[in-house]
Each structure stands twice: as C-alpha cells, then as structure tokens.
Amino acid sequence: MxxxxxxxxxxxxxxxxxxxxxxxxxxxxxxxxxPLPHQEPSHKMVFAAGPNGVTLPGPSRGLYWKSFADGRETPQANCDSGPYHGPWLSIGDTVGCEYRAVSSTTPGPLTLHDQATGHRETLAVPAGLSWTGTYSPTQVLATEKDAEDRLTLHLIGREKEPRKDVTVSAPERIPGSSFWVRTSDEKGALITYRSAAGQDTLALLDFATAALTPLALPEGAPDLGSVDYALGYEWVSLRKRGSGTVTVRSRTDLAVTRSVTTSTLYGAVQPVGDWLVAHDAYATGDAVTAVPVDGGAPRTLLARSSWRGMKTGTDGSAYLAGGTDSSHWAMYRIKPGPDGAPALTTVVDLPPNPxxxxxxxxxxxxxxxxxxxxxxxxxxxxxxxxxxxxxxxxxxxxxxxxxxxxxxxxxxxxxxxxxxxxxxxxxxxxxxxxxxxxxxxxxxxxxxxxxxxxxxxxxxxxxxxxxxxxxxxxxxxxxxxxxxxxxxxxxxxxxxxxxxxxxxxxxxxxxxxxxxxxxxxxxxxxxxxxxxxxxxxxxxxxxxxxxxxxxxxxxxxxxxxxxxxxxxxxxxxxxxxxxxxxxxxxxxxxxxxxxxxxxxxxxxxxxxxxxxxxxxxxxxxxxxxxxxxxxxxxxxxxxxxxxxxxxxxxxxxVGVTGKASPLAVIDQDAPATVDFRSAKAWSSRWWLSKPVSSWQLTVRNKTSGISTVVRSGGEARGVIAPAWDGKNQGGAYLFTGDYEWTLTARPADGQTPELRTSGSMKVTGIPSRVVRPPAR
The missing domain is CATH 2.130.10 (Methylamine Dehydrogenase; Chain H)
Structure with a gap:
C-alpha cells in the first residue's frame, strides 16, 4: 500500500x-x-559429425550432440573422471578423453565415448607410443618417436578390432616437427609432412590396409599452401587454388583418376558419393553446386550459402549453412540420395539474428x-x-x-x-x-x-x-x-x-x-x-x-x-x-x-x-x-x-503509474486575420504536450453567435494543423466578419480533462453574397 x-x-x-x-x-x-531480422544470416558451427549425429554449439555455452535418428539432443559427452578431465577430441559421434596428470608429459589411457549408443571403452597406451587424437570406429592412430625425432605410425585396435597394434607401412619415417593429420573419417586420414628431401608431402592413410601413400600435387602447384584438398568417402580431391579443374582419385584404387571442371576457383570442393560439391564463398551468389565425377550437367543445391565453408562428417557427408535469405536459413547435411546424387536434409533451422x-x-x-x-x-x-x-x-x-x-x-x-x-x-x-x-x-x-x-x-x-x-x-x-x-x-x-x-x-x-x-x-x-x-x-x-x-x-x-x-x-x-x-x-x-x-x-x-x-x-x-x-x-x-x-x-x-500532466497547447500559430481573396485557407497549427485521440475546430460568428464545426479529426501526435477554407462541413461558405475559434481535443491517455482553447480572428474576402449575418 x-x-x-x-x-x-x-x-x-x-x-x-x-x-x-x-x-x-x-x-x-x-x-x-x-527487432527486424538481420539481413546477414546467422551461423552455427558443426564441430563434429558422424553417421548417427552431429555436434553443435548450444544456445549459450557448451556443445550438444543431436541424433539423426530421433532428433534427441544431449550435452556433449565429457571427461568427468580421472586426474585430468575435459573433452580432448570429438570425431564423428565419438568423444575421446586422454587421462593423465595435469603437469605430466607421459601419455595416459584413452577413453572413447560413443554418443549414439552411450558405450564407453578405455585403451591403455602401449609402451613407447603416444596418441595422435585421430581414431576410427575400430582403430586409434598413435606415433612412435625415435632418437632423431622421426615418427613411425601405429594403428591400435579398439574392442572390436582383432589387430591390436599394426605398424603403418610408409615410404619413410616422418619428421615429428612437420607431422599433421589434416582430416580423417571412418576409412582413413589425410596427413601432411615434410619429406627427407625437403618436399611438402600430402599422403593418404588407409586404416584397412595400414598403408600411407603420397599423393602427387596438382600440376603447377609449388607447395601445399597452394592446394585445396578434401577427403570424401569414395574419392580424394586435389586442385591448384585458383583453378577450375579438380583432380579426384578413387580411394579404392588411387591410380583411378578423374578430371572435373567446376565454376568454382576458390573456396571449398568436397567429394560426396560420386559427385563433387563446390562452394565458392567469394562468388557474388554464394551458390552451392554439384557436378558428377564421371561427367554430366551440374546441379544447384543451394541458392545462397555461408561464407564460413563446409565441414565433412566421418561418413562422407558434407555440412553447410545456406538457404534463400536470412529468414529461410538452415544447417544442411549433404549426402547421396536414393539415385546417388547429393541430397539435402535439414540438420537444424537457423532463425535470423536480430x-x-x-x-x-x-x-x-x-x-x-x-x-x-x-x-x-x-x-x-x-x-x-x-x-x-x-x-x-x-x-x-x-x-x-x-x-x-x-x-x-x-x-x-x-x-x-x-x-x-x-x-x-x-x-x-x-x-x-x-x-x-x-x-x-x-x-x-x-x-x-x-x-x-x-x-x-x-x-x-x-x-x-x-x-x-x-x-x-x-x-x-x-x-x-x-x-x-x-x-x-x-x-x-x-x-x-x-x-x-x-x-x-x-x-x-x-x-x-x-x-x-x-x-x-x-x-x-x-x-x-x-x-x-x-x-x-x-x-x-x-x-x-x-x-x-x-x-x-x-x-x-x-x-x-x-x-x-x-x-x-x-x-x-x-x-x-x-x-x-x-x-x-x-x-x-x-x-x-x-x-x-x-x-x-x-x-x-x-x-x-x-x-x-x-x-x-x-x-x-x-x-x-x-x-x-x-x-x-x-x-x-x-x-x-x-x-x-x-x-x-x-x-x-514501460508504463508509469499515476496521473499525468493535463493536455496543453505548448505552442500555436493561429493568424488573427484571413483574407480569402488572397489566401486559399486559414492555416493554423497547435502544438500539443501529448497525443490526442480526437479533436474538433469550431468557429463562432461573434455577430450572430452561430457556432459551426469546420474541421475535425482523430488521432494526432504532437501537432494539429487544419487548413480551413472558409466553408462549413457541408461545403457552404460562411459570412465575413469577426469570429472566435475554439479547438477542443481529447487526450489519448484518457487520464486528464478535455483540452479547450480559443482565440479571435477576422474573416474577410469570402467569395459569396455580401450579406451580413443576422444579429443575435
């Protein structure tokens, strides 16, 4: 109270x-x-994607995993036990956590959590090896370092893999300082390193055969920095940056190649099934197109897309944000459809930012x-x-x-x-x-x-x-x-x-x-x-x-x-x-x-x-x-x-309670005379302290005492500016003479009394019969 x-x-x-x-x-x-929707579309990163789901950022903080099968969303699995805990790496549907003391450099056991099934398994690190953080559903890639800081690669078998330690056959030992796993999926990985001859090398690791095979760089590409490369489930793609020609190699037989022409000179190209998906973030239209590896007409998959590029899932699917405009935007999964051509499915709708x-x-x-x-x-x-x-x-x-x-x-x-x-x-x-x-x-x-x-x-x-x-x-x-x-x-x-x-x-x-x-x-x-x-x-x-x-x-x-x-x-x-x-x-x-x-x-x-x-x-x-x-x-x-x-x-x-100030005229411009021989109207203005819901202008002839409503209106905000032409509302001219004008108005807030303000004016030059109005 x-x-x-x-x-x-x-x-x-x-x-x-x-x-x-x-x-x-x-x-x-x-x-x-x-707010109105922002014309720049919103974006949501894909952190990892597998055959069963995708890992996305939450609305505020943290990540969540979304199932493709039933749409359920759960917080990303984390490393919630052991002397060191925290998500170490997320690949596909699996989160991997290595446990070791915070200050220790000694490798520790690796726990893999399958977010689709909830299953956990833990692998002890073999003596002398270190985890790379790259793994497939059956194996984990590890390295063994010699006294010269050169690496031998090992594939460590998981629970369902009978081969528990397979040494990767490679053309040479890899310098530890230049070894880098660029991308991986369920079948293998693309690795870069600097060879003993001092050459930049891009090589494909096949998990099934445990073989590492160097890939020839595209013609005219001096080093890896000028090459775009991507790992598809069926093909590996390589091109010299700025070229419209893409070379694809079959992962089943690297000797099998195709040359694919695209309109995309920069940006990302990604093999999806037996098609090559091209996304040119630098083009005016930002369209996403696809062209068959074996030749054929290209298809447009998305009219517009995000400049942030594509993400590849471990099953060969591609992920890209796009649509028609910021109000019709989504994160899409691109994978082969029933006819083998790339098809779009919506992963998550992306409403526009404000x-x-x-x-x-x-x-x-x-x-x-x-x-x-x-x-x-x-x-x-x-x-x-x-x-x-x-x-x-x-x-x-x-x-x-x-x-x-x-x-x-x-x-x-x-x-x-x-x-x-x-x-x-x-x-x-x-x-x-x-x-x-x-x-x-x-x-x-x-x-x-x-x-x-x-x-x-x-x-x-x-x-x-x-x-x-x-x-x-x-x-x-x-x-x-x-x-x-x-x-x-x-x-x-x-x-x-x-x-x-x-x-x-x-x-x-x-x-x-x-x-x-x-x-x-x-x-x-x-x-x-x-x-x-x-x-x-x-x-x-x-x-x-x-x-x-x-x-x-x-x-x-x-x-x-x-x-x-x-x-x-x-x-x-x-x-x-x-x-x-x-x-x-x-x-x-x-x-x-x-x-x-x-x-x-x-x-x-x-x-x-x-x-x-x-x-x-x-x-x-x-x-x-x-x-x-x-x-x-x-x-x-x-x-x-x-x-x-x-x-x-x-x-x-926001509202404010209580009684407001009365409606008032805070300025006015109401001429004291009007001569209709030279003026088309008596133009007057009244500035008001607050809005009104309705108003009325009346003139009263001082000789006859007759009052006439000459103008009226509804809502007005700040100013009332009628132009009176000397006529009544029926269209007939009034008489010349001395008049009193009166403006009345109702405040829109309904709180305060009706406004009433008056003044005098002399009317001359009325273009009608010159008859004096009857006296009162």
Whole structure:
C-alpha cells in the first residue's frame, strides 16, 4: 500500500511532505517491439559429425550432440573422471578423453565415448607410443618417436578390432616437427609432412590396409599452401587454388583418376558419393553446386550459402549453412540420395539474428530506432496510445543512411546527432561549407525530415551562422531548435525557428531547454524563467533553490542539477511549486525527465523514479547494462513513457503509474486575420504536450453567435494543423466578419480533462453574397 502517496496519485500533487525513496508497484502497460531480422544470416558451427549425429554449439555455452535418428539432443559427452578431465577430441559421434596428470608429459589411457549408443571403452597406451587424437570406429592412430625425432605410425585396435597394434607401412619415417593429420573419417586420414628431401608431402592413410601413400600435387602447384584438398568417402580431391579443374582419385584404387571442371576457383570442393560439391564463398551468389565425377550437367543445391565453408562428417557427408535469405536459413547435411546424387536434409533451422539497434528515441508515442543490418538505417513505429493493443512489429517508415546520411545515419556514439522535435519530425545539423570561421564546417544548415511515408525533407540554411561551427542539437520542440556551436573560439548556444528559417535574437545559457514555444533558462540566482519565444515575454518563473547547471522540461515538470557533477539533482512541479530532491547524484546524460518521472542510468541498469505522488518512488529497476542516453535508453517527454533496448535488441516501452500532466497547447500559430481573396485557407497549427485521440475546430460568428464545426479529426501526435477554407462541413461558405475559434481535443491517455482553447480572428474576402449575418 502506498498510503498518502496513493491518495496523491489520485488527486494530483498537493502540499505533501516528501518521503524517502522506496520501491513502488510494478508499472503497467509495457509494450515491446522486436527487432527486424538481420539481413546477414546467422551461423552455427558443426564441430563434429558422424553417421548417427552431429555436434553443435548450444544456445549459450557448451556443445550438444543431436541424433539423426530421433532428433534427441544431449550435452556433449565429457571427461568427468580421472586426474585430468575435459573433452580432448570429438570425431564423428565419438568423444575421446586422454587421462593423465595435469603437469605430466607421459601419455595416459584413452577413453572413447560413443554418443549414439552411450558405450564407453578405455585403451591403455602401449609402451613407447603416444596418441595422435585421430581414431576410427575400430582403430586409434598413435606415433612412435625415435632418437632423431622421426615418427613411425601405429594403428591400435579398439574392442572390436582383432589387430591390436599394426605398424603403418610408409615410404619413410616422418619428421615429428612437420607431422599433421589434416582430416580423417571412418576409412582413413589425410596427413601432411615434410619429406627427407625437403618436399611438402600430402599422403593418404588407409586404416584397412595400414598403408600411407603420397599423393602427387596438382600440376603447377609449388607447395601445399597452394592446394585445396578434401577427403570424401569414395574419392580424394586435389586442385591448384585458383583453378577450375579438380583432380579426384578413387580411394579404392588411387591410380583411378578423374578430371572435373567446376565454376568454382576458390573456396571449398568436397567429394560426396560420386559427385563433387563446390562452394565458392567469394562468388557474388554464394551458390552451392554439384557436378558428377564421371561427367554430366551440374546441379544447384543451394541458392545462397555461408561464407564460413563446409565441414565433412566421418561418413562422407558434407555440412553447410545456406538457404534463400536470412529468414529461410538452415544447417544442411549433404549426402547421396536414393539415385546417388547429393541430397539435402535439414540438420537444424537457423532463425535470423536480430538487427543491431544502435539508437533510440521516443516522442509523442512515436518510436524511432537506428539499426545496423548490416546497412545503417532508421525505423519508425507509431505505438498504441491507449488500451491493451500490442505494438505493431513492422515499421511504419524507414530511411537508409546510404540514401541520406544527413538524417538517416544512426550514430549511437553521438546522441544529439538526430533528434525528434515532438511533432513528427527529426532534425540534424550539417555545415554550409562556406563562411568566415576559417573552416569547411562554417555555417549551419538544419536538416528537417517528416517521419512518415512520403514525408518531406527540407534543408534550412540559417543566415547569421557563417562565422559559427555548429556541433549538436541540445534541445528541440516543435518549430524551435537549440544547438551548440563555436564562434570566435567561444562556445555558445544558438536558438532557431526552423519553419521561419531564422536565428532568434536570444542568447541562451548552456543550461537552457525548450518546451514548445517556451525557453526555460536560469538567471543569476536560483530563479529560472520561462520565456515565450513568440513574444519575448517572460510568462513563468520558478525558484529552484540553486542556480541550475542543467535544466529539462516536460509537461508540468522541471528537472535540474546544481553543479556539473550532478549535485542537488531535483524535480520541480510547476503548479504546486514543489521541489522534490532525488536520491541520486547523476553522471552527465545519466538522468532524463519525462512527464512526472525521471529515468536514471546507473552502473548496473536503469531506475525509473515516479514523482507524481510528490516523492521520488523508485517504481521500476531494470537490471541490465545500459549506455548513453539516446543509444539504448530514452524517455518520451511529450506525455509518454521511458524505453530501453534489451540484450536481444527488443525495445521495451514501460508504463508509469499515476496521473499525468493535463493536455496543453505548448505552442500555436493561429493568424488573427484571413483574407480569402488572397489566401486559399486559414492555416493554423497547435502544438500539443501529448497525443490526442480526437479533436474538433469550431468557429463562432461573434455577430450572430452561430457556432459551426469546420474541421475535425482523430488521432494526432504532437501537432494539429487544419487548413480551413472558409466553408462549413457541408461545403457552404460562411459570412465575413469577426469570429472566435475554439479547438477542443481529447487526450489519448484518457487520464486528464478535455483540452479547450480559443482565440479571435477576422474573416474577410469570402467569395459569396455580401450579406451580413443576422444579429443575435
């Protein structure tokens, strides 16, 4: 129970005594916006594969083995006993573990765990031999080293192999320093070493015959570094890198060869059955093709594939990630089908990774995210304003950095690069490129884009900035933008009207902030002043108790700090003139004001303090690392909520309980006269503090007293801008004369009273009969 705080939430802030910060109730109404799929397909490595299953990485850490027969998934077998334990080597379906003391160089027994059957067997190491870590279902390869560091190879029989120690016949003893088992399967292994004559040697070891046979390198290949080679179940393939001709040798009889032509010059080629599968990771299409060893037309197996290449299983199957696009991607097993041709089966589907979100802004319930996918762009979402409707997951609008890097470049490292104005627009700054400041960065152009399909894009050059070098937008609201700049080596704040395209004759301090047409700025003492930029008149004042270093404004609230270090961080409620001390000292850009709340970034996450009771109630604590404001967290100061991006790139827009500030007009442009002989319409605009669900514009003739609804509409976010053509809604012209206009609007949050605001205008030039309206 919140007690007095709950009462205040219901009645609005009154003369409450501040209470210590406390954990409040969970805020309701959370919305989530999932990321778009990344255009770069996801990848999953195949660590080992056998005839019965495949070893893959788990979703977080560790590996798991997946059965082909029944799809069961189990953690990879490990070496869980003995003085030394841990997976030593995984080949096919089997994990091998050698047990020895941690610091010992003496070989120990080898335990082999078959993950398909669960069977374990342990082999004692023969005297004088060492395990190589290469094994088949029946044998384990070991080495014997002589005094000259040359190796003799041995095949040690497993449980079901009657030959317990077979010496491999080889053309020479192999130098231990150059011996390397490149790949192996159930039938043998490809081994490389440097011969006694100093030549790079590639040799095939046949487990059944215990014979090691050197293979001639392809013509023109000077060494092993220029050769692509692969071990298939029926064939061995060799080619000179960069050549389209591949030589394949039969493993049954190495004298039997074939010459196969492929379109693949680089990348991997892999014999699968009696076909040669080719994967060119460097080609534009990344297609995977297969061609028969004995000749014939090639086949396309996959339209696109992963650049990370193929993995070969111990039964001769090939494994490769591919598909059509990132949303239709999988790890495939390629093995001979019923007709002998390569056929695909899905090992595991690979859903797309999320696009990387790099920026975040929220204004009037309009969420704008910047992303890398891998191209950089902005995406806009209009969030539901009331009720329990979920947020739409498809963006309403987007723009690409490659198309317009002035306004569509999400720069998370510079949160003030692209800023929403709260009326459906975003702004950024670029330089004119000419001026008198001695740099190509002289002069300021404000780039303005409407964030809707088909929205306009304007560039507004600002006269009077030729000697300035602008930096970042510091505050924006509606038609007014304030930015920092350097002029004559001195920093200053510049205020501009982007609709009129002019710099205002105002010199804001570094603490100033905008709220509609009101510029809030500090004085020489603890008093701050709200000045109406339309008239230059100070309309509001507040005594904050210290000369603020920083100011923010939202609805009926101000936020401020009393020093550069964040001391005295407080909120001020303007109607009640209540100062609310906050229970933290924020770092720069670590606290942002919303309507009746403050979001504060800490070392461990984000805190949301609800101020609507008259005390700082910590209503929500988000325990995840967050970075700079505008990069992965933000607030909607126009009557909205805070938002953050989680580790999975999903945006969360969280609710804040209690009563918000009333709907208000924060700026307006309603001409006092209209002459329809020269104007097609009375164009007026009202900027609002938060979104509305519906609105209506009425004009009342002051002579007759007759009121007429001339325009109406539904949802509006930030601005209502009707153009009245002098007619009623039936299409008939009204009379000339003096009128009172009245705008009424319903707030979308349903919390506060209906807005009603009025003004006067004189209507002339109505193109109809000149008849005075009847007097009341």
């Amino acid at each position: 919140l007690g007095a705080a709950a009462l205040a939430l219901a009645t609005g802030i009154g003369a409450l005594t501040a209470v210590p910060a406390a954990a409040g109730p969970a805020a309701a109404g959370e919305l989530t916006v999932a 696009a990387d979100r790099v920026t975040l802004s929220l204004a009037q319930g309009r969420l704008i995210t910047g992303q890398e996918n891998p191209d950089r762009s902005l995406q806009s979402y209009d969030l539901p304003l009331s009720g329990t409707s979920p947020a739409g997951q498809a963006p309403d609008w987007s723009c690409e950095e490659a198309t317009d890097d002035r306004l569509c470049a999400p720069r998370g490292e510079i949160p003030g690069w692209t800023v929403p104005t709260g009326d459906g627009r975003i702004v950024s700054l670029t330089a004119m490129g000419t001026g008198t400041c001695g740099s190509s960065l002289c002069g300021t152009v404000v780039n303005v884009r409407e964030t809707r399909p088909g929205g306009s894009v304007r560039q507004v050059p600002l006269a009077g900035t030729e000697a300035m070098s602008s930096y970042l937008v510091e505050s924006a609201s509606g038609r007014y933008v304030m930015f920092s700049a350097m002029e004559n080596r001195n920093s200053r704040m510049v205020l501009a009207d982007i609709d009129a395209g002019r710099v205002l004759d105002v010199r804001p301090s570094s603490a100033a902030t905008l709220w509609g047409s009101t510029l809030w700025d500090r004085g020489d003492d603890g008093e701050v002043t709200g000045t109406d930029l339309r008239t230059g008149t100070a309309t509001q004042r507040a005594d904050l108790g210290c000369r603020p270093y920083e100011l923010q404004a939202s609805g009926d609230w101000l936020y401020f700090t009393c020093s550069a270090g964040g001391a005295g961080a407080s909120a001020f409620h303007l109607p009640s003139k209540k100062r609310i001390q906050l229970p933290f000292t924020p770092a720069s850009d670590a606290a942002k004001l919303g309507d009746g709340y403050v979001a504060h970034r800490t070392d461990t996450g984000l805190e949301v303090y609800n101020l609507r009771s008259g005390a700082p109630v910590r209503e929500r604590e988000i325990a995840q690392p967050l970075h700079r404001y505008g990069s992965d967290w933000t607030v909607d100061r126009f009557g909205g909520r805070p938002a953050y991006t989680d580790a999975g790139e999903t945006v969360h827009v």
